[in-house]
Amino acid sequence: xxxxxxxxxxxxxxxxxxxxxxxxxxxxxxxxxxxxxxxxxxxxxxxxxxxxxxxxxxxxxxxxxxxxxxxxxxxxxxxxxxxxxxxxxxxxxxxxxxxxxxxxxxxxxxxxxxxxxxxxxxxxxxxxxxxxxxxxxxxxxxxxxxxxxxxxxxxxxxxxxxxxxxxxxxxxxxxxxxxxxxxxxxxxxxxxxxxxxxxxxxxxxxxxxxxxxxxxxxxxxxxxxxxxxxxxxxxxxxxxxxxxxxxxxxxxxxxxxxxxxxxxxxxxxxxxxxxxxxxxxxxxxxxxxxxxxxxxxxxxxxx
Numbered sequence: 001x002x003x004x005x006x007x008x009x010x011x012x013x014x015x016x017x018x019x020x021x022x023x024x025x026x027x028x029x030x031x032x033x034x035x036x037x038x039x040x041x042x043x044x045x046x047x048x049x050x051x052x053x054x055x056x057x058x059x060x061x062x063x064x065x066x067x068x069x070x071x072x073x074x075x076x077x078x079x080x081x082x083x084x085x086x087x088x089x090x091x092x093x094x095x096x097x098x099x100x101x102x103x104x105x106x107x108x109x110x111x112x113x114x115x116x117x118x119x120x121x122x123x124x125x126x127x128x129x130x131x132x133x134x135x136x137x138x139x140x141x142x143x144x145x146x147x148x149x150x151x152x153x154x155x156x157x158x159x160x161x162x163x164x165x166x167x168x169x170x171x172x173x174x175x176x177x178x179x180x181x182x183x184x185x186x187x188x189x190x191x192x193x194x195x196x197x198x199x200x201x202x203x204x205x206x207x208x209x210x211x212x213x214x215x216x217x218x219x220x221x222x223x224x225x226x227x228x229x230x231x232x233x234x235x236x237x238x239x240x241x242x243x244x245x246x247x248x249x250x251x252x253x254x255x256x257x258x259x260x261x262x263x264x265x266x267x268x269x270x271x272x273x274x275x276x277x278x279x280x281x282x283x284x285x286x287x288x289x290x291x292x293x294x295x296x297x298x299x300x301x302x303x
Contacts, residue, residue, distance in 0.1 A: 002159050006041070006075055006101075006160065006206065008041030008042065009039075009041055009214060010041060010044050010075070010077060012045070012049060012209070013035075013049050013066065013211050014258050014267075015028065015049045015051075016270075016272070016273075017273045017275055019273050024267075024270055024271035027266070027268055027270070027271035029069045032066055034266050036070065038214040039215075039222075042076065042101070043070065045062060045077070046136075049062070050274065060098060063076070063078055063095060063100060064098055067098060067099035075102060076101050077101065077103070077134060078095040079104045080104070081104070081106045081136065082108075085125065089125055089128045089129075093128060096131050102160070103133045103134065104134040104162065105134070106136035107143060109140055119154065122155075126156075126158050132160055134160040134188065135151060135161040136164065137161055137162060137163050145171060145178050148175060149175070149179060153182055160188060161188065162188045162190045162208055163175060163188070166191065172204055187199075187204045187206075188206040193210075193217055193243060194244065197220070197229075207221075210246055210257050212242075213243070216235070216239045220236045239296060242292050245288075251274070255272075255273075255274050256281060256286075258272040258273070258274065259286055263293055263299055264293075264301070
């Protein structure tokens with residue numbers, strides 16, 4: 001029986017690189033420790049971690065570092081999606097072997113196929129591991145609610161979905177309406193947490209934002225769980241401008257996440273680089289980010 005208890009705030013980690021592209025493991029471990037200390041319920045290694053830019057040995061090293069640092073205090077979710085079933089199975093089994101508590105996998109995108117083929121893809125992977133899988137529904141690789149429910153009915157490990165194809169609000173509602181007694185499908189939100197409260201109202205039980213504001217997302221989550229929806233909304237609104245600034249898409253957002261992690265005192269100045277190819281914010285953009293942080297008293301390191 002898979003673990004059906006996962007819920008809450010699961011930030012997706014940023015991978016700190018130096019200007020030569022080397023992983024700064026001290027910063028990675030510092031990030032995990034700091035995020036756990038904010039009261040989160042899990043962490044993820046996924047697209048915002050630039051996992052698709054890591055070599056196989058680096059993927060193993062990053063996951064091993066995160067698992068070793070977490071020491072079982074929170075759940076660890078690892079993205080293992082590849083463009084072929086066999087490769088995804090191999091990456092998934094390796095992640096389970098290294099201590100991941102769950103996997104996150106999107107549909108393939110390179111070769112056009114039909115929904116039934118994608119369902120078989122997910123089922124074969126689910127049969128190969130003993131841990132739960134988050135279906136990753138994103139705009140470039142959507143998992144329609146009907147497909148997600150069909151997957152959940154086919155195999156018990158296909159029991160979570162990260163709903164991230166915009167607009168997420170009606171998509172969350174549709175998924176919730178399709179879940180019946182014969183399928184366990186647990187809904188999480190993505191999109192950097194930008195629509196957290198709307199998603200919670202529609203059946204979501206968790207969110208996977210970026211790594212920069214775990215303390216603030218936990219504050220919102222705790223207020224919501226306590227039944228204080230107005231307080232949760234007020235807390236969210238305090239940081240909405242920063243959350244919006246992170247909705248820049250992969251590439252640019254990777255740089256901004258790391259810049260904020262440095263400004264908050266979590267990353268060293270060495271670990272603020274993203275791997276190429278990538279868009280990079282200009283100096284004016286970073287000054288605007290600093291101004292947003294200063295406005296809400298999060299500018300802890302001057303530069």
